[in-house]
Amino acid sequence: MTDYTGQLEKTARAMVAHGKGILAIDESQGTIKKRFDGIGVESTEPNRRAYRDLLITAPGGAEFISGMILFDETLRQSTAAGVPFPKALKDQGIMPGIKVDKGTKELPAHPGELVTEGLDGLRERLIEYRNMGAVFAKWRAVITIGPGIPSDACIEANAHVLARYAGLCQEQGLVPIVEPETLMDGDNTAETCFAITERTLHALFGQLVRQRVTLEHTILKVNMAVGGKKCPQQASVQQVADLTVRCLLRAVPAAVPGIVFLSGGQSALLATMHLNAMNVTYPKLPWPLSFSYGRALQEPCLKAWAGKPQNVPAAQKALRHRERCNSLACLGQYTEAVEKQAA
Numbered sequence: 107m108t109d110y111t112g113q114l115e116k117t118a119r120a121m122v123a124h125g126k127g128i129l130a131i132d133e134s135q136g137t138i139k140k141r142f143d144g145i146g147v148e149s150t151e152p153n154r155r156a157y158r159d160l161l162i163t164a165p166g167g168a169e170f171i172s173g174m175i176l177f178d179e180t181l182r183q184s185t186a187a188g189v190p191f192p193k194a195l196k197d198q199g200i201m202p203g204i205k206v207d208k209g210t211k212e213l214p215a216h217p218g219e220l221v222t223e224g225l226d227g228l229r230e231r232l233i234e235y236r237n238m239g240a241v242f243a244k245w246r247a248v249i250t251i252g253p254g255i256p257s258d259a260c261i262e263a264n265a266h267v268l269a270r271y272a273g274l275c276q277e278q279g280l281v282p283i284v285e286p287e288t289l290m291d292g293d294n295t296a297e298t299c300f301a302i303t304e305r306t307l308h309a310l311f312g313q314l315v316r317q318r319v320t321l322e323h324t325i326l327k328v329n330m331a332v333g334g335k336k337c338p339q340q341a342s343v344q345q346v347a348d349l350t351v352r353c354l355l356r357a358v359p360a361a362v363p364g365i366v367f368l369s370g371g372q373s374a375l376l377a378t379m380h381l382n383a384m385n386v387t388y389p390k391l392p393w394p395l396s397f398s399y400g401r402a403l404q405e406p407c408l409k410a411w412a413g414k415p416q417n418v419p420a421a422q423k424a425l426r427h428r429e430r431c432n433s434l435a436c437l438g439q440y441t442e443a444v445e446k447q448a449a
């Protein structure tokens with residue numbers, strides 16, 4: 107069996123390098139259709155390729171972005187110039203990653219709760235992805251807050267599959283991003299989100315240890331402790347920063363090389379402000395706190411593009427601005443003045 111220890115170490119460290127974060131462009135076919143519907147663009151293979159092309163080839167991305175998470179279809183596509191996307195990323199110094207889960211299904215006998223599928227045949231798929239250039243992977247589990255939920259069954263089932271996935275990734279030399287996402291769709295407070303996230307992370311790290319996953323070669327991707335979208339009383343930026351860091355300190359072992367956040371439906375601005383507040387207030391945590399945003403990085407860019415080739419430079423500029431703002435937020439150096447430097 108090949109020993110991937112050195113490579114896993116190098117990849118994990120590079121993913122959360124100083125001032126760098128991850129751009130998630132791994133929307134499933136259903137999700138990208140929703141995003142394209144929002145700008146009146148049909149979700150066809152050529153349109154998806156064109157959009158991912160502008161994200162992948164945006165000039166100067168490597169200054170702020172360590173890696174990009176791709177969807178299976180994207181890993182197999184090429185730039186307009188015919189360069190395979192994984193190669194186009196590597197040539198710029200950006201690491202290609204791949205979403206390997208197959209989405210969520212209803213958990214039997216647990217109304218309103220989901221479990222993520224995709225373990226069957228995963229070892230073989232990872233070998234293929236590695237041969238195509240992917241050096242890290244992502245698996246997203248979803249935890250829903252509601253009356254009487256999440257159940258222990260939902261948290262434990264998802265923690266178990268996340269750990270099984272992570273073990274397979276490390277065996278095949280890919281760094282696993284383990285992503286338990288507690289949704290922010292409900293009317294719950296940030297304190298409730300904090301408590302559920304803490305419970306989920308304890309279960310997750312218990313399972314990771316049990317499955318002999320090497321924590322030093324694992325990146326955690328998680329939600330912040332925020333109130334649900336329907337909660338009338340939203341926590342302040344500082345409260346979100348304090349709750350989130352307290353939760354992580356309670357539940358995430360110091361051996362983990364880095365923590366990246368998902369944006370989960372936060373506005374682009376709030377996602378940046380929250381990350382910045384954490385890094386300003388807590389500059390000496392055991393792990394770097396960075397970003398792995400999808401929507402919060404892409405939204406302004408997607409709008410600027412609107413499916414028109416002539417808008418590509420403006421769209422790339424909008425993307426670069428959000429990347430820069432979030433890179434500065436990783437260092438606690440984001441300011442209103444920086445935000446206003448948008449074109």
Ligand code: 13P
Pocket residue numbers: 130132246285368369370371398399400401402
């Ligand atoms: P959002 O930042 O849009 O939540 O997406 C990140 C992601 O990869 C979710 O799995």
